Amino acid sequence: MFQLIRTKRHRELALVALFLVPSLAxxxxxxxxxxxxxxxxxxTEWSPFKPAKFAGLYHxxxxxxxxxxxxxxxxxxxxxxASAPIAIALALAVAMLVNGxxxxxxVYRAIVFLSYPLMTVAVGIIWRWLFDGKVGLIxxxxxxxxxxxxxxxxxxxxxxxxxxVVVAAIWQVIGFFMIILLxxxxxxxxxxxEAAAIDGAGAWQRFRRVTLPLLRPSIFLCLxxxxxxxxxxxxxxxxxxxxxxxxxxxxxxxxxxxxGFVKNQFDYAAALTVAxxxxxxxxxxxxxxxxxxxxxxxxxxx
Amino acid sequence: MGRHPTWPIHLALVAVSFVMLVxxxxxxxxxxxxENIFSYPPSVVPRDVNxxxxxxxxxxxxxxxxxxxxxxxxxxxxxxxxVFNALAAYALTRRFPGRKWVILLFLSCMMIPFQATIIPAxxxxxxxxxxxxxxxxxxxxxxxxxxxxxxxxxxxxxPRSLIDAxxxxxxxxxxIIFRIMLPLSKPAxxxxxxxxxxxxxNSFLWPLIVTRDKAMQTLPLGLSTFLSYLENTTGALYAxxxxxxxxxxxxxxxxQREFIQGLTSGATKG
Amino acid sequence: xxxWINRYSITFGLIGLAVLxxxxxxxxxxxxxxxxxxxxxxxxxxxxxxxxxRERTMVSSEPRxxxxxxxxxxxxxxxxxxxxxxxxxxxxxxxxxxxxSVRLWFRGQxxxxxxxxxxxxxx
Numbered sequence: 001m002f003q004l005i006r007t008k009r010h011r012e013l014a015l016v017a018l019f020l021v022p023s024l025a026x027x028x029x030x031x032x033x034x035x036x037x038x039x040x041x042x043x044t045e046w047s048p049f050k051p052a053k054f055a056g057l058y059h060x061x062x063x064x065x066x067x068x069x070x071x072x073x074x075x076x077x078x079x080x081x082a083s084a085p086i087a088i089a090l091a092l093a094v095a096m097l098v099n100g101x102x103x104x105x106x107v108y109r110a111i112v113f114l115s116y117p118l119m120t121v122a123v124g125i126i127w128r129w130l131f132d133g134k135v136g137l138i139x140x141x142x143x144x145x146x147x148x149x150x151x152x153x154x155x156x157x158x159x160x161x162x163x164x165v166v167v168a169a170i171w172q173v174i175g176f177f178m179i180i181l182l183x184x185x186x187x188x189x190x191x192x193x194e195a196a197a198i199d200g201a202g203a204w205q206r207f208r209r210v211t212l213p214l215l216r217p218s219i220f221l222c223l224x225x226x227x228x229x230x231x232x233x234x235x236x237x238x239x240x241x242x243x244x245x246x247x248x249x250x251x252x253x254x255x256x257x258x259x260g261f262v263k264n265q266f267d268y269a270a271a272l273t274v275a276x277x278x279x280x281x282x283x284x285x286x287x288x289x290x291x292x293x294x295x296x297x298x299x300x301x302x
Numbered sequence: 303m304g305r306h307p308t309w310p311i312h313l314a315l316v317a318v319s320f321v322m323l324v325x326x327x328x329x330x331x332x333x334x335x336x337e338n339i340f341s342y343p344p345s346v347v348p349r350d351v352n353x354x355x356x357x358x359x360x361x362x363x364x365x366x367x368x369x370x371x372x373x374x375x376x377x378x379x380x381x382x383x384x385v386f387n388a389l390a391a392y393a394l395t396r397r398f399p400g401r402k403w404v405i406l407l408f409l410s411c412m413m414i415p416f417q418a419t420i421i422p423a424x425x426x427x428x429x430x431x432x433x434x435x436x437x438x439x440x441x442x443x444x445x446x447x448x449x450x451x452x453x454x455x456x457x458x459x460x461p462r463s464l465i466d467a468x469x470x471x472x473x474x475x476x477x478i479i480f481r482i483m484l485p486l487s488k489p490a491x492x493x494x495x496x497x498x499x500x501x502x503x504n505s506f507l508w509p510l511i512v513t514r515d516k517a518m519q520t521l522p523l524g525l526s527t528f529l530s531y532l533e534n535t536t537g538a539l540y541a542x543x544x545x546x547x548x549x550x551x552x553x554x555x556x557x558q559r560e561f562i563q564g565l566t567s568g569a570t571k572g
Numbered sequence: 573x574x575x576w577i578n579r580y581s582i583t584f585g586l587i588g589l590a591v592l593x594x595x596x597x598x599x600x601x602x603x604x605x606x607x608x609x610x611x612x613x614x615x616x617x618x619x620x621x622x623x624x625x626r627e628r629t630m631v632s633s634e635p636r637x638x639x640x641x642x643x644x645x646x647x648x649x650x651x652x653x654x655x656x657x658x659x660x661x662x663x664x665x666x667x668x669x670x671x672x673s674v675r676l677w678f679r680g681q682x683x684x685x686x687x688x689x690x691x692x693x694x695x
Contacts, residue, residue, distance in 0.1 A: 013398045019389035023445040030442040031411045034419030102308050111319045118550050119504045121522040122543045126325050232417045235506040253417050260421050270421050277418040354675045
């Protein structure tokens with residue numbers, strides 16, 4: 001009898017474990033195997049047309065010592081990431097505005113959030129055109145204000161291209177940050193503010209001493225999302241600048257794509273991917289430590 | 303606390319909304335007039351409204367085909383996410399040897415961004431013979447870890463007595479999932495649907511790599527190829543933009559609360 | 573029944589109905605006919621004028637069909653399976669009429685040009 005229950009229970013558990021199979025298969029196929037394959041690929045000399053050959057650290061040497069574009073892309077990724085605090089500050093301002101007890105706040109929230117779930121490719125095309133040197137809305141405004149005579153080709157200029165892409169990226173993500181921060185704001189107990197006010201703290205004091213510290217987890221969450229975005233924002237760059245002019249907006253991810261799928265250097269692209277991954281892991285680890293584990297492992301993109 | 307006037311807040315929020323909405327307005331306006339592309343200064347109010355740019359786009363590109371591809375890929379991704387993730391999450395709520403390891407594995411998989419694996423992922427898809435197919439486009443997105451954990455949290459909130467009672471009655475596990483767990487986890491299902499829909503619908507890098515024929519292009523890919531052979535100055539491009547954005551906007555307006563909840567819990571539950 | 577009426581079913585139902593209605597309308601009106609009248613500046617009909625129809629494609633235009641006007645100056649071109657037409661008219665003793673753009677809502681839409689194509693006498 002006991003035996004029977006045991007085997008039945010085992011059979012059940014085996015069945016339950018079967019439920020894991022589809023998901024595990026997909027993760028194995030598209031996360032785990034690629035990770036190791038990628039590592040292997042980065043140590044070989046490989047192209048779609050030739051048999052593979054062991055190459056040792058050749059690709060890494062080339063990447064670290066001879067490839068300026070890699071360093072540019074790395075730097076640009078950092079710059080892109082550095083825009084997250086700006087986006088968070090703006091989003092925090094908006095979140096505090098819509099947190100109050102005002103009419104139509106749900107409408108405002110929806111308007112600000114609307115840009116986030118939309119297709120980034122379309123967003124990129126819209127912004128590419130707003131920034132256009134001849135027919136872009138932004139240049140119309142600048143000319144109307146008399147700030148420029150001829151119009152600036154933002155996306156073709158070495159100085160402006162990155163800033164322009166960052167503006168578009170902030171515009172898209174700000175609604176999402178706003179919602180996250182809003183959730184954080186709403187979890188702050190009201191009486192804390194009231195107590196601080198009774199103690200004679202001014203608005204700014206209350207913001208610094210009460211709101212900001214209690215918002216820490218939400219802010220860190222936004223930061224982590226910002227870090228992730230800087231590694232995954234392929235669509236926007238591809239559509240708006242294609243990494244140009246002169247690699248001014250090349251991010252690591254766009255460079256990986258270019259090396260692998262435009263130049264067909266899969267092996268070198270694999271080495272770049274390893275660098276991207278290591279850099280990514282390092283940063284998320286730091287962010288995690290800094291937040292005291294509040295932000296956790298987060299994934300928003302695909 | 304004294305009552306503050308609210309108009310400064312409204313003023314600030316109107317300004318913010320203006321900045322957020324102007325790009326949409328400008329695109330919409332140009333797609334129905336095409337005029338500010340050629341004239342300076344552009345008029346703010348649309349003149350000579352017509353929909354002919356939409357007609358042009360309709361015939362320049364196989365829009366229905368792109369739409370069908372996008373819908374097919376998203377449908378595969380959404381359905382398999384809802385089902386596979388529920389199965390996996392249910393398994394994780396049961397005790398079995400090695401459960402801890404599986405959770406650890408999932409958590410570490412979450413640290414691997416898909417973008418960091420595209421090259422071998424491409425080679426694997428090639429080996430599977432799935433390049434240029436709907437299944438190949440959808441497969442990497444068919445199960446997502448965040449969504450599994452969203453389900454898991456929801457399943458764990460279902461009273462244990464309910465499940466135990468069902469089990470004593472001899473209800474098989476898969477029926478427990480579909481008859482008891484899922485009906486009690488509607489918000490988790492909504493989150494799964496929304497997240498997998500957004501990811502598959504907006505996905506661009508993967509289709510860009512995997513797709514070979516024009517006939518297999520999804521909407522974002524079709525849009526970017528359209529961009530590559532048209533000048534920036536064509537009203538048709540913006541008509542296409544609107545056509546691509548409208549389904550997303552309609553869905554967002556219909557299921558606003560679910561969208562916001564889904565995306566936030568996708569970011570925080572991880 | 574009640575539970576099937578919600579904002580999703582209403583929205584998608586209306587979209588479906590609109591698509592269906594539009595397709596029915598298109599199916600009933602797509603014979604590719606273009607009709608109209610060619611007249612001189614004083615309003616008198618021009619017989620025997622040549623009406624040439626070109627298709628405006630994305631980058632250029634292609635000649636597609638031709639017709640002659642009858643005694644009342646009327647013409648009728650058939651089988652135009654295009655959505656953007658360019659119409660030009662030539663007639664003995666008149667200045668050739670520059671291309672006029674005729675945009676249609678769908679390929680092969682039947683279209684009757686209300687206003688006569690007015691030509692000026694040469695010389």
